Amino acid sequence: MKLWSRLAALACLSAICASAQTSYIVLSKSQGKNSTAFASQLNGNVTGKIDSIGVVVVQSSDPNFAANAAAIAGVQSVSSDPEISWINNEPNMLATTAPIEDLAANNEQFGAYQWNLRTIHADQTAAAGLLGKGARVAVLDSGMDLNNPDLKPNIDFTAATSFACSSGVCEPVQPTGLTAEGAFNHGTHVGGIIAAAINGFGVQGVAPQATLVPIKVLRESGSGTFGWLIQGLSYAETQNIDIANMSLGAAFLRNPNAGCTTTVKDCNPGTLMAALNRAFDHATASGILLISAAGNNGVNLNGPWVDIPAQSGNGIAVAATGPTNQQNFDGLAVYTNTGESVVNLAAPGGNYSGSGNVLDAVLSDGLCNTKTCPFYFADGTSMAAPHVAGVAALLVGEYGHIGATRLKALLQNSSVDILTPGADAAGKGRVDAWRATH
Numbered sequence: 001m002k003l004w005s006r007l008a009a010l011a012c013l014s015a016i017c018a019s020a021q022t023s024y025i026v027l028s029k030s031q032g033k034n035s036t037a038f039a040s041q042l043n044g045n046v047t048g049k050i051d052s053i054g055v056v057v058v059q060s061s062d063p064n065f066a067a068n069a070a071a072i073a074g075v076q077s078v079s080s081d082p083e084i085s086w087i088n089n090e091p092n093m094l095a096t097t098a099p100i101e102d103l104a105a106n107n108e109q110f111g112a113y114q115w116n117l118r119t120i121h122a123d124q125t126a127a128a129g130l131l132g133k134g135a136r137v138a139v140l141d142s143g144m145d146l147n148n149p150d151l152k153p154n155i156d157f158t159a160a161t162s163f164a165c166s167s168g169v170c171e172p173v174q175p176t177g178l179t180a181e182g183a184f185n186h187g188t189h190v191g192g193i194i195a196a197a198i199n200g201f202g203v204q205g206v207a208p209q210a211t212l213v214p215i216k217v218l219r220e221s222g223s224g225t226f227g228w229l230i231q232g233l234s235y236a237e238t239q240n241i242d243i244a245n246m247s248l249g250a251a252f253l254r255n256p257n258a259g260c261t262t263t264v265k266d267c268n269p270g271t272l273m274a275a276l277n278r279a280f281d282h283a284t285a286s287g288i289l290l291i292s293a294a295g296n297n298g299v300n301l302n303g304p305w306v307d308i309p310a311q312s313g314n315g316i317a318v319a320a321t322g323p324t325n326q327q328n329f330d331g332l333a334v335y336t337n338t339g340e341s342v343v344n345l346a347a348p349g350g351n352y353s354g355s356g357n358v359l360d361a362v363l364s365d366g367l368c369n370t371k372t373c374p375f376y377f378a379d380g381t382s383m384a385a386p387h388v389a390g391v392a393a394l395l396v397g398e399y400g401h402i403g404a405t406r407l408k409a410l411l412q413n414s415s416v417d418i419l420t421p422g423a424d425a426a427g428k429g430r431v432d433a434w435r436a437t438h
Contacts, residue, residue: 023081025275028054038074048231053278057227079271086248087222108204113363116348119329121434122206132207135396138236138244141187143175144214145367150196155212159239162216163228173216182374183367190247192365193386206390226272233279237286242396245389246292247382251307280313289404290315291389293381294337301339320349320384323360330418338425346426347387350379391433
C-alpha cells in the first residue's frame with residue numbers, strides 16, 4: 001500500500017548486478033558554462049548534458065567506460081546509474097464504491113471522504129476562494145492521466161514531458177497501462193491531491209486552480225534512474241515552476257560496509273547523490289520549492305539510514321499523518337520515516353496500514369478509460385508531500401511568485417505543532433492551509 005520502497009531501494013538482484021551497466025552519471029569538477037565540454041570524449045551516447053550543474057548522462061556498452069571516463073581531464077567522478085525502484089509498486093489500492101455525497105462548501109462527489117482536506121482546512125480555503133490560481137506545480141513522477149476530468153482543466157499540456165527514456169525510446173507522459181475498469185497511476189493520484197478541479201466530479205485538490213506540469217521521470221512501474229530525475233529538475237527550471245513535488249525515493253545505509261557488493265557502486269552511491277544535490281541546489285536557487293516524501297521505511301533518518309531525495313539539498317521533506325478508524329487525524333502514520341534533522345513538515349498521508357480501515361487512507365484520482373474514472377484510496381508519504389505542494393500553491397496564488405525561501409518559511413511558520421513542542425518527528429508541525437494563507 002505504501003508507495004515508497006520499504007527496503008533499501010538501491011539493492012539489486014544478483015542477476016541484475018552481474019549484468020553490464022549501461023547508464024552512467026559523469027560529474028565534472030566545475031559547474032557552469034563549458035563545464036561538460038569533455039562530453040565529446042566519452043565513449044557512449046550522451047543523453048543529457050547539463051552545464052549549469054556539471055552533469056553528463058550517458059549510455060555506453062564499453063565495459064571500461066567508468067575507468068576511461070574518470071581519466072578524462074575535467075571529470076571529477078563517474079558512477080553507474082541503473083534503473084531502481086523509486087516507488088513501491090504493490091497496488092493494494094482500493095477503487096471506491098462509496099455512494100455519492102456532497103460537502104456544502106465544495107460540492108464534489110466524494111468530498112465527504114476527504115478527511116485529509118478538512119484536517120488541513122483546505123476546504124475552508126476553497127470556500128473562501130483561495131484556489132492557487134497562477135501557481136505552477138511540477139509533478140516529477142510516473143506520468144499523469146492527461147484526460148482525467150479532475151485534472152485536465154489544470155494541466156499544462158505543452159509543458160508536459162517525459163525523461164523516462166532508454167535507447168532513444170521514451171515512455172509517454174500519458175499512462176498506457178489501462179484495464180477495462182481504468183487503473184491506478186501514482187502520478188495521477190498525486191496530481192489529484194495537489195490540484196483536482198472543483199467541477200462537481202470526483203474529488204478536489206488542495207489548490208483546485210493551480211497549474212500542473214507533469215514531468216515523467218519514472219516508468220509506470222515506478223523504476224527510474226538518477227539521470228532521469230536530474231534532467232527532470234533541470235527541465236523544470238525552464239518552465240517557470242514555483243513548486244516541484246517528488247513523491248519518490250530510495251533508501252540506503254549511511255555508512256556501508258567496505259567491500260559490499262549488493263548495492264550500486266559498493267553500497268555507496270556518492271557520485272549519484274552529489275549530482276542530485278547539485279540539481280537540487282540549482283533548482284532551489286532558481287526559485288523552485290522542492291518538496292519530497294520522507295519515505296515509508298518506518299525508520300529514524302537521524303540514524304544509519306538515508307532517504308533521497310528527502311535528504312537532498314534544502315527543500316522540504318514531508319512525513320505522514322493519518323487517523324486510526326477515523327479518529328485522531330493528526331497521529332503519525334505507522335510507516336512514516338521520521339528524524340528531527342531531516343523532516344520539515346508533516347501532512348495527511350493516510351494510515352490504512354495502521355488501522356485496516358480504508359477510509360483512513362487518502363482518496364484521489366486514478367486512470368480513466370472510455371467509460372469510467374475510478375478513484376483510489378492510498379496511503380504513504382507519497383500522499384503527504386502533495387498536500388504541502390498544494391498549500392504552497394495556495395501561497396503563490398495569494399502572494400505571487402515569491403520564491404523557494406519565502407514559501408518554505410511561510411509553510412513552516414504557519415504549521416500546527418501536533419506532537420511535543422518544538423522540532424520533533426513531525427518537523428515544524430502539520431501543514432495548515434488556512435493558517436498559511438491568513
